[in-house]
Amino acid sequence: MKPAPAAQPYLDALIAHDPFAEMAVADVGALLSHATVTYHAVGETLIDAQADVDQCWIVLQGRVRGERPTDVTVGALELTAGEMFPIGALLTARKVVSRFFCETEVFALRIPSADFLRVAKQSAVFSDFCNRKLTFLLERSRRALQASYAAEGGREQQLPRTLQSLIRREAVSTLGNVKIRDALSLMQKNAIGSLVIVNAGNEPIGIITERDIVPRVVLADRSPDDAVETIATTPVATLPAHASSVEAALLMAERGFRHVVVVDERGALAGIVSERDLFALQRHTLTGVSGAINRANSVTQLAICASDARQLARNLIAQGVESLTMTRFVSRLNDQLVRRVIELIAPTHDVNAGELCWIALGSEGRHEQTISTDQDNALILSPGLSQLRALDFAKDVNAALDQCGFPLCKGNIMASNPALALTVDDWIARFAEWTERGDPESLLQANIFFDLRPLWGDAALANQLQAQVLETASANQRFLKQLSDNAQSVEPPLNWLGNLSATAEVNARQVIDLKRFGVRPFVDAARVLALAHQVPATNTIERLQAVAALHKLQPAELSEWTDAFSFLQSLRLRAQERSEFPDYPNAVAIDALSPMDARILKECFRQARKLQQRVAADYP
Amino acid sequence: MTLDWFKRLSVGKRDAAPSTSSRWIVLDLETTGLDPKRDRIVEIGAVAVVGGAIELHDCFARVIADAGTVSAANRVIHGVTASEQSDGCTLAAALDALTHWMQDSPLVGFHTGFDIGFLQAALAAHGNTRFAKAFGQHHLDLALIAPMIFPELPAKNLAEWSGALNLPIRKQHRAMADALTTAHLLQRILSRAPSNTKSFASLAALQLGRRWLA
Incomplete structure (x- = not known):
């Protein structure tokens, strides 16, 4: 649908922002098909807490703040040009929790909820953004990061990629009953370092590599007329073609392989990826x-x-x-x-x-x-x-x-x-x-x-101990309550404006300790949930996934929390890699964050608070 | 009102006018020059404002095909290209549609004397003398009202007001963009005006007072 002429200038302004930048223009036009533009003075309330909502607001200019009356410190949202509210209330047709008001003078676009919901239904990008805002932003950030590395050149060796895209040439293979002599000359002729042994269905059953020849043929004094399967490494570890290069790298690291055999969806040989293909430019492999x-x-x-x-x-x-x-x-x-x-x-x-x-x-x-x-x-x-x-x-x-x-x-x-x-x-x-x-x-000890x-x-011995401990802990409500209270003790570092606030000052820079204030709330909350539901996993993501699998968490919550945790960890790893504050390896300077990272970090802290509240709800 | 009977002729959704007394029309014209007798209308852009909200779907935009020879220098000012013009409609058709769409809604503009002068001349030239006289009888000229509401700002033309009040539309000198900027200026005026001076009648009275003073 072609937008009304009066809507065009606003559409032009919106498409500079996510998610509109990623949407089909026709869908943005449909969103604006009954839109109005209004002006609001400083301090004006746009939506009152507990109000029913019948329209979606988009900030055109200025700054809107959303505040939970019950929880003024952490629930605050700051919305600037291109941002929408109240998305959750519109999608779920419930009352808004926060009060939204103007921090500055504001020009806003208002869209009837019917149009908002219709576009959410017809545009996958828009609905993805509305339902999984954090995931959407992370995906954009990841793409931006990769683009910047690609632009550096020489480091264009990107991870992760699918194995399919890394297969350089057709894999050379042979049947297991072929003579060693013939197999070796096949390798010689094709100038390859490894040969895949397949069955009649072209499914890989083994592999031989150059390195195997001396110990297994020459030193083992084997006849070159023996079947090649007698010297092959069997079974062979394979990965599907859609697996990522990182999975291949992990498999190689764990098992000490230099090649990974790639199979298609039917299990048939699709190719070989070597360590060199994965890390062509890396000194340390x-x-x-x-x-x-x-x-x-x-x-x-x-x-x-x-x-x-x-x-x-x-x-x-x-x-x-x-x-x-x-x-x-x-x-x-x-x-x-x-x-x-x-x-x-x-x-x-x-x-x-x-x-x-x-x-x-x-x-x-x-x-x-x-x-x-x-x-x-x-x-x-x-x-x-x-x-x-x-x-x-x-x-x-x-x-x-x-x-x-x-x-x-x-x-x-x-x-x-x-x-x-x-x-x-x-x-x-x-x-x-x-x-x-x-x-x-005791709680400190328990956490470790x-x-x-x-x-x-x-x-x-460890499994026996763990089983016993889980049983005792899950049955002790008082202990779980104490552990839950303990998991609430770290306040995510957002100030009353909903902005990032420093947790320390290092070398005259305002920094946030990502371990203590970012990662720990997730780790602690996941531990309480795992103990309460007798989940033996120790990994934070695995704990949350296992609790969700028991239907104790919503899938949408799970994905927001795992995404937030993952982003906090990656920011922390990047901080450690840059090592800007050697004595504070987990500190990141607020002024060094890109606008995108700052926006995502704020969202992560809000998610931390949500998870804390979720746990607190179990132990009032 | 003079144009009331047009209501019954409404066709097409965008041109159909909701009949509400709070509906104001913000309008801007691009022309080949400044003299309504000699110069022609090149583009009409207008949007409805209801209760202070700009209704983006309730708008009117036409490029006029039969505007005579448009000089290159003139094109630089209003930005209407020759090909846009050849895709446009006749002035007669545009005027019909405009009066139809506007109905009895009052007019708001920036230097409304200019726009009304051109529209009255055009209506008269197309034999609508009766409507030509009535057209723009009720109007607000923000070029007169804005300095009374914002006496501290030195702005004179629309671009200066847009800059001084940080209005959101950046593009200028296309009829629709200028109509929208004028609508935003109206929103700022309504926001600052005393609570007893927000109605059309009271703003019109204010404007009249300013005229007497001038």
Whole structure:
């Protein structure tokens, strides 16, 4: 529909803003088909709290503020040119919660709700924006970030991409019953380093690589007339063509592969992606670091690997790799490193994996490690093991980890602490004590120790402890209430205007501590929900997803919260990567935020508050 | 009112006028010059304001095809291109549609004497002498009223008012853009005017007073 001539100038102004910039012009025109333009003086109330709404407002010029009468500090919204309100009330046909009034003189566009709802129905972009504002903005921000890296040139190696787009040439394959000799000449002829073995349905069943030839053919003294399947690595790890390059990178890192076989939707061979295809320009590669950790024979070597891993993490963050993938990746490399350290030290103390379990706590326990992280670990001992011997061993491991760049924990939450090397029964007693007492100190301990995860040794010990702890905690309403109150104790840093407010001043810059004021409210709230519903997961996103799967959270809430958490983590990782305030790795300067990031950050803090309120509602 | 009977002839949605006494028409013309006797109308832009709100769908826009020779220098001023003009309608058709759409709604403009002079001359030239006389009988000229409401501002022409009051439309000298800017100026005037001076009649009285003073 062609807009009315009088609507055209306003349409021209709107399309500079999201979501109108992304919408079909006809849909924006339809939105304006019965619009009016009004002027409002400073202080004028546009919509009163608890009022019914019959129109959507769009700010043309000036600033409107939305305030919840019951909660003046945090619920505040600041709306400027191009922003709409009250979207939620219109979509759900309920009364508005906030009072909207003019902070400055305002020119506004008013759209009858019938037109708003009609366009929300016919324009996917518009409805996506209205329903998932945060997700929409994040997607725009991510695209902007990637565009800026692409513009830098030389770093155009973008992550994540689909594997389909990374397949360089057709994969060469052969059947398993072909002779080794023929298979090798096939590799020679095509100048390839790896050959996929397929079955009659062209489904990959194995792979051989150049590196396999010497140990498996020459040294194993095998006849070149044997079937090639006898020397192939089987089964072969595959990923679907729509998987992202990051998934391939993780698989390579975890398993030490240099190639990933890609299959189509029917499971048939689609191609091969090599590590080189993924990180053509990277000095430190994922498998390189991962392999080096596995091969390291001394703590000195591991310390070099650890520093390489950190460098690699920095490179990936700089390339804009998504934060959850990033923290998972950092956690996995760190897990691998810790396990290798323990493997090297355990024999020197005559400790074996069957008699104890090394557990990770805190962020490590949640798979949420960032670049800057100190040690949080403990031991579960099997009844027969001498605590003294375990402590000696743990002391060496803690020291070795310190050498690898994981500083000793200032609070002494480490396996070498005699209070933290206990049998399952003693641990259960400790947890019971915390849940019973519920004083601030106990809650602090609970926040660290409830996020436990086995890292090395007998995982059954950890699983036994966790099952018991979940049962006790979920049954103790008083404890859950205390934990819930504790999770409300951090106020998201928004001032009474709804703007970002500094949580500290560093080097005369106004900064926000993203860990304490951004990430922690999500982590704490997710923990309460997980404990209350006996969800064993420790990862914050997985906890929220599991609680949602039990129908205790709305899908829309879930996606807003996971998006907000993910953005806070990525901003935090970027802050750590830039390392602007070395003594405050989680601090970001407010004046250094781009307008887009500032807008999203505000929305994230509002989501943090919503999640806190959601948890508080369970424990009034 | 003189044009009342046009109501019954309403055709087409955009040109159909809701009959409400609070409906004011803000209008602007682009012309080939300043003399209503010699110069021609090139473009008409107008929008309805109801209760202080600009009704974007209740608007009127026509480019006039038979405006005679339009010089390049003149085109620079009003921005109506030759091809837009050749797609336009005749002045007679535009006048018919305009009077039909306006009905008895009073007129608001900036230097309304100019616009009314041109429209009366055109109506008369097309044989509508009766309507020509009545046209613009009730009108508000914001060029006269604005300085009384905002005596502290030195603005003279529409562009200066737009700048001084930070009005939202940036484009100028197209009939619709100027009509909308005039409508925004009206909104600012209504907002600042004393509560007993917000009606059409009281603003018209104010304007009359200003005229006597001048």
